[in-house]
Amino acid sequence: MIALTGNLLLLFALLSSIATLFFAKTPAINEHKKYKFACLFGIFQFLFILFSYFLLTYGFVVSDFSLVTVWQNSEIQKPLIYKITGVWGNHEGSMLLWLLILSICLFFIIKYDGKIPKHVQLNTIAIQTSIIFAFLLFILFTSNPFALQLPIPIDGIGLNTLLQDPGLIIHPPLLYIGYVGYSVLFSYSVAIMLENKLTDNWARWIEKWAYISWIALTLGICIGSWWAYYELGWGGWWFWDPVENASLLPWITGTALIHSLLNYKSTGQHRDWTLLLSILTFSFSLIGTFLVRSGILTSVHSFASDPQRGLWILIILSFFIFFSLFIFLRNLQKESEKKDFVFLRRGTFILINNYLLMVSVVVIFFGMMYPLLLEAITGDRITVGPKYFNIVIAPLVILIAILMPIGPNLSWKDNWTQLAVKRLMISFVITIFLIISMQLVIYENADAFHLLLISLALWIFIASIVDLLPRNLSEFRIEFSGLKRKNLPIIGSRITHMAFGIMLFGIIYASAYSENKDLKMNLGDKIQIDRFELQYDGFGTHIGENYDDLQINFSLIKDDKKIANMTPAKRFFRKSGDITTEASIQKYYFDHMYITVGEVQEQFIYASVSYKPFVRFIWLGGFLMAFGVLFKTIFRSKIFGTTNA
Amino acid sequence: MHKKNNFIKIFFFISFFLFFSAPLGHSVSENNDGSLSKSIMEIAIELKCLECEGQNVYESNSNFSQSIKAYISKELTRGTDSRDIINDLHQKYGDEILMTPPVQTNTYVLWILPFFLLSLGFFIFFHKLKK
Numbered sequence: 086m087i088a089l090t091g092n093l094l095l096l097f098a099l100l101s102s103i104a105t106l107f108f109a110k111t112p113a114i115n116e117h118k119k120y121k122f123a124c125l126f127g128i129f130q131f132l133f134i135l136f137s138y139f140l141l142t143y144g145f146v147v148s149d150f151s152l153v154t155v156w157q158n159s160e161i162q163k164p165l166i167y168k169i170t171g172v173w174g175n176h177e178g179s180m181l182l183w184l185l186i187l188s189i190c191l192f193f194i195i196k197y198d199g200k201i202p203k204h205v206q207l208n209t210i211a212i213q214t215s216i217i218f219a220f221l222l223f224i225l226f227t228s229n230p231f232a233l234q235l236p237i238p239i240d241g242i243g244l245n246t247l248l249q250d251p252g253l254i255i256h257p258p259l260l261y262i263g264y265v266g267y268s269v270l271f272s273y274s275v276a277i278m279l280e281n282k283l284t285d286n287w288a289r290w291i292e293k294w295a296y297i298s299w300i301a302l303t304l305g306i307c308i309g310s311w312w313a314y315y316e317l318g319w320g321g322w323w324f325w326d327p328v329e330n331a332s333l334l335p336w337i338t339g340t341a342l343i344h345s346l347l348n349y350k351s352t353g354q355h356r357d358w359t360l361l362l363s364i365l366t367f368s369f370s371l372i373g374t375f376l377v378r379s380g381i382l383t384s385v386h387s388f389a390s391d392p393q394r395g396l397w398i399l400i401i402l403s404f405f406i407f408f409s410l411f412i413f414l415r416n417l418q419k420e421s422e423k424k425d426f427v428f429l430r431r432g433t434f435i436l437i438n439n440y441l442l443m444v445s446v447v448v449i450f451f452g453m454m455y456p457l458l459l460e461a462i463t464g465d466r467i468t469v470g471p472k473y474f475n476i477v478i479a480p481l482v483i484l485i486a487i488l489m490p491i492g493p494n495l496s497w498k499d500n501w502t503q504l505a506v507k508r509l510m511i512s513f514v515i516t517i518f519l520i521i522s523m524q525l526v527i528y529e530n531a532d533a534f535h536l537l538l539i540s541l542a543l544w545i546f547i548a549s550i551v552d553l554l555p556r557n558l559s560e561f562r563i564e565f566s567g568l569k570r571k572n573l574p575i576i577g578s579r580i581t582h583m584a585f586g587i588m589l590f591g592i593i594y595a596s597a598y599s600e601n602k603d604l605k606m607n608l609g610d611k612i613q614i615d616r617f618e619l620q621y622d623g624f625g626t627h628i629g630e631n632y633d634d635l636q637i638n639f640s641l642i643k644d645d646k647k648i649a650n651m652t653p654a655k656r657f658f659r660k661s662g663d664i665t666t667e668a669s670i671q672k673y674y675f676d677h678m679y680i681t682v683g684e685v686q687e688q689f690i691y692a693s694v695s696y697k698p699f700v701r702f703i704w705l706g707g708f709l710m711a712f713g714v715l716f717k718t719i720f721r722s723k724i725f726g727t728t729n730a
Numbered sequence: 731m732h733k734k735n736n737f738i739k740i741f742f743f744i745s746f747f748l749f750f751s752a753p754l755g756h757s758v759s760e761n762n763d764g765s766l767s768k769s770i771m772e773i774a775i776e777l778k779c780l781e782c783e784g785q786n787v788y789e790s791n792s793n794f795s796q797s798i799k800a801y802i803s804k805e806l807t808r809g810t811d812s813r814d815i816i817n818d819l820h821q822k823y824g825d826e827i828l829m830t831p832p833v834q835t836n837t838y839v840l841w842i843l844p845f846f847l848l849s850l851g852f853f854i855f856f857h858k859l860k861k
Contacts, residue, residue, distance in 0.1 A: 448843065455839075459836060467825045468830075480845075481848070
């Protein structure tokens with residue numbers, strides 16, 4: 086019953102999208118009616134897809150094993166929360182979620198972007214609908230979540246045990262909101278390019294989408310990294326794994342896009358480049374999906390892959406990428422305005438930022454694909470691991486970090502101001518002072534390279550704060566005169582820059598000064614790690630809802646005082662028999678003590694213990710970055726909401 | 731009644747673990763200061779687990795990684811240099827086992843491209859600035 090209804094709903098959604106496309110493009114009726122009908126059927130698409138999504142969730146909740154997807158990825162005993170969120174823990178369900186978010190975006194375009202001229206709006210709806218249409222076909226033909234099977238099995242196979250974790254609840258939806266949010270930018274950009282005459286306000290139309298998608302993608306990546314950190318049990322937070330890279334690429338182009346939009350809004354320059362960036366960002370979202378779902382790149386968290394699906398996504402992505410690039414090239418504006426290239430202007434720094442970010446994109450993408458290319462051409466097999474990426478990305482990050490605080494201090498139009506010099510000098514002096522005192526107090530001998538990187542992180546952090554302090558100086562009011570609230574979005578972007586500094590600090594500090602020990606420990610053994618002692622106290626058990634834990638008890642001791650109990654565990658899932666390693670993480674200010682346990686015997690255990698100073702800065706920085714942009718988004722819309730034409 | 735059931739469960743559970751958990755562990759060396767295991771880690775992290783998808787030997791617990799770790803441990807106790815151990819494994823399993831690609835004919839492009847792009851940027855920048 087669920088299967089039939091689900092298929093029907095998807096079919097209706099498909100028909101509605103055909104209807105939307107028809108009404109958006111038909112020459113037979115006038116524009117007003119076209120718009121009305123296109124919107125109507127657009128909302129129908131959204132509703133049908135929403136219902137089908139609820140239906141699949143219902144199928145998971147009541148454990149309807151006549152659905153192949155439910156049977157393969159669920160079981161009766163599974164906790165309810167994982168039944169609901171398990172919908173996106175598999176290929177079919179996650180594609181439906183992807184589709185749902187696409188249609189939610191369509192809904193928002195129809196509902197809330199009413200101030201945009203009707204013909205642009207109509208084109209945007211048509212393009213967004215065609216993306217939905219393509220993915221509906223994909224789902225119906227290769228990944229139908231409502232596929233039926235008979236006879237009905239008694240119990241399901243169960244969800245991959247690594248996925249039965251709170252991380253699953255929010256990580257994929259956020260990531261998908263990010264990926265798919267960029268589809269709106271894509272649709273608008275193509276629609277804007279289809280306009281023959283110049284439209285001026287478009288940067289403001291798409292700005293909020295650029296921010297929202299970026300926020301979601303940032304949070305998604307952060308949570309994913311946090312999840313890998315505590316669930317995979319290796320204590321790493323970034324592995325340069327293909328799936329991670331696939332999410333990083335649109336993030337980087339999305340970051341470049343935000344900056345380029347600012348540039349365009351203020352100077353009116355680089356229109357084409359900005360539009361190309363928004364096309365590229367969504368293209369990278371699609372390419373990432375393609376690479377992961379097709380199984381072309383293997384990764385620790387790949388889905389069950391299927392070449393046929395890969396082919397479909399390849400067709401979809403080639404179509405949209407070539408289509409948009411074709412329109413882009415056709416509408417490329419002959420750069421008529423004479424651009425004067427002045428070094429100390431904000432616009433120039435944004436160009437440099439964009440160049441560096443695009444080089445990182447090319448380098449990461451090339452590094453991902455190179456082994457495949459090489460094997461296809463010569464048959465040689467090589468591995469491109471994390472170290473390669475670290476080596477080639479480091480110089481780029483260093484350059485970005487040096488320039489990052491300078492750019493925002495410059496003016497869009499005028500030359501170098503006295504105030505900017507003063508601020509940067511103050512920041513520079515404070516940074517040097519801090520790094521020297523830190524060096525004296527904490528670590529006597531750090532190597533020069535890490536010291537340089539840490540100073541750069543501090544430099545970003547301090548310069549962003551210093552930049553915020555003298556906001557009321559009369560000189561600065563000239564540039565930002567008018568609305569006083571206009572300063573609020575600037576605070577948002579400084580928070581984001583500052584947060585990047587915090588994250589960088591965490592990344593470098595934790596990688597340079599972590600202490601890591603693999604040990605065999607007997608009962609009652611004490612080991613010394615950093616300023617702490619760790620004592621092994623034996624093991625106990627814990628009965629969970631669908632698993633049993635063998636907990637290993639440790640006491641964390643500092644200055645002969647016990648400060649915490651730590652219980653890493655071996656988790657045994659009753660149904661599948663899978664055993665996962667659960668790390669135990671104890672926070673100490675911004676540091677982490679991280680324990681995982683390998684072999685457990687009656688007399689001894691093998692434990693892997695790490696002390697990671699300032700590791701929490703990584704996620705703190707990540708979340709703060711998202712917060713900064715959120716802040717900016719909220720106040721931006723308040724300012725421009727009324728003046729936006 | 732319920733409590734007793736739990737007790738039996740726990741008992742079986744622990745016995746099960748003690749029995750089966752052996753092959754799961756890291757094959758860490760026996761000396762207690764962790765120095766040997768640290769050098770094993772340093773080597774193992776440079777090697778790719780050829781049986782797995784995108785994991786290095788240190789992180790993985792597959793048969794392949796277990797045997798490589800055991801091999802490294804054996805060689806280290808015999809006093810072989812880390813560099814030589816990696817070279818031996820490289821000889822035996824080919825380029826693929828190295829997590830970081832060696833700089834050689836078929837990877838020149840891979841290594842040069844990033845730095846080429848960066849210098850290109852510098853070049854364009856200073857060229858424009860002169861104008």
